Amino acid sequence: MLPPACPGVSARLTPRCFGDTMTHSMIATLSNAELLARLVSYDSTSTKSNVPIADFVCEYLDRPGIDVLRHPDADGTKVNLIARIDGRGKDTKGGGVDPDGLVLCGHLDVVPACEPEWRTDPFSLVDDATHYFGRGSCDMKGFVALAMNAMCLVCRDDLTHPLMLLLTHDEEVGLLGAKRLAAEWQQTGGSIAGLPVSFPRSVIVGEPTSLRAVRMHKGLLEMRVTVRGVPAHSGYPHLGRSAIEPAARIVAGLAALRSALEEEGGPNVALFPETPFVALNVGRITGGTAVNIVPDRCVIELSVRLLPGMEAAPFVERVRNIVADAAGSDDADFEFVHDSPPMLLAEGAPVHRTLCDLLSQSRSYGVSYATDAGALQAMGLDCVLCGPGTIEVAHKPNESLPKDEFRRAAELIETVVKRFCKE
Ligand SMILES: [Zn+2]
Structure with missing residues (x-):
């Protein structure tokens, strides 16, 4: 007789909870x-x-x-x-x-x-x-x-x-x-x-x-910046606002941060002789629709390899501030996407x-x-x-x-x- 169904346990294949006793349909042990x-x-x-x-x-x-x-x-x-x-x-x-x-x-x-x-x-x-x-x-x-x-x-x-x-x-x-x-x-x-x-x-x-x-091991922190502009015919640029130009300023700001991080080092760098620093990578950028349209959207995706002993939150704030400074009055949304500590x-x-x-x-x-x-x-x-x-x-x-x-x-x-x- 099967025991009562247990939460999270498949009755068909593992008809046992922690602690139950049952008969077993054993597969022979393989090498x-x-x-x-x-x-x-x-x-x-x-x-x-x-x-x-x-x-x-x-x-x-x-x-x-x-x-x-x-x-x-x-x-x-x-x-x-x-x-x-x-x-x-x-x-x-x-x-x-x-x-x-x-x-x-x-x-x-x-x-x-x-x-x-x-x-x-x-x-x-x-x-x-x-x-x-x-x-x-x-x-x-x-x-x-x-x-x-x-x-x-x-x-x-x-x-x-x-x-x-x-x-x-x-x-x-x-x-x-x-x-x-x-x-x-x-x-x-x-x-x-x-x-x-x-x-x-x-x-x-x-x-x-x-x-x-x-x-x-290092962590992996993922972030995304979405810049919004106003689309227009490229012959009438005054009717729109480019999303790519502020994105370029933001990428330049992130590149400067990358260089600074390589100089800074950080905790426990001795165990990472090849990369003794926080590694930042702007991994993907997508923006614009066509060469004759003022682009209304540009997305920048970046990741950061934090060192053991570092907290994600203060670092995310640091990146957020750099993005905000570079964006100035342009419309840029900063998102924290994912953290593998x-x-x-x-x-x-x-x-x-x-x-x-x-x-x-x-x-x-x-x-x-x-x-x-x-x-x-x-x-x-x-x-x-x-x-x-x-x-x-x-x-x-x-x-x-x-x-x-x-x-x-x-x-x-x-x-x-x-x-x-x-x-
Ligand atoms: Zn694996």
Whole structure:
């Protein structure tokens, strides 16, 4: 008999809530490479629903001792997944942060694979002597496969502390899944999809770092300026007002700010030797209708990579003031569009220390891309990035994952799980 329907839990595929007992329709455990191939075969591009791949993950994890919670968005086309194996130890009651245990975290979505340079089908994993090829092989279904198998291979009775797997949607388009999860958990005092959930404090986000422990990353702040003019025939310019001319002044103001920022430096720049500053980019400008019409509209889109330790609000104000000064009496609307916060973890945090110890890593690293960790740290979690593969091949045609790193990552995860969940 099925248990009563639980909020956020699909009765068809994961007929269990945290704590329920049920029979299981188990899929045989696949090898790490076979599981990676299955994950890559789902086209989980962020523009599409991730329900098919999430259903597969739920079915794969439907095993004794593993509780799976689905966290769907409002229209049910996107879902975060939380899988958990409880330890025998005394864990924090639902709704808090548990000092012990471990979270393995990854995203299920991938960037589009439309580039003509793909030599093989991006959604069919192929391999040669040294690498696996496919969209998401490196960013980051390789880590997700290893984390799923780590959940399956662990024996509940061996665990003294909980092991959790957190898989998010839409990381690639602004950390939407992680942000939704963090906001709901904080607003409800510790519940997800109506159920209390406690999270182990230590989190490994398996983004491709070539298996280095990374404890800092920059953020990504997006802003938009819309300049409005009055359209007119270009032969009678006095009847209109150009939107492009004030936009050009604004772009010049932003370019001056970019140069100033490169001189200024900022907090934690030592870990970003290639770009030891806040990087500003005017990424897109669209305006005008035709050469013989006075343009009535021009839109400028820009992004800023804030350094760890910086707050978004004062920086947004700084940009807003520059835009207002440059626009003068012209009509320019400034909008804050999106913020993926920077991540910053203390060097001595247990998850960083342990990974450095296991990897014989003596220094700290930072990276210039934003990740789910920026959103998750707002929940009071200690996040480190560490996963197989390099960001240099991510988001490109013929994305690949070195086989030896994949193997070493499997061993590393096994050892880290032992350290955090069995001792
Ligand atoms: Zn990623």
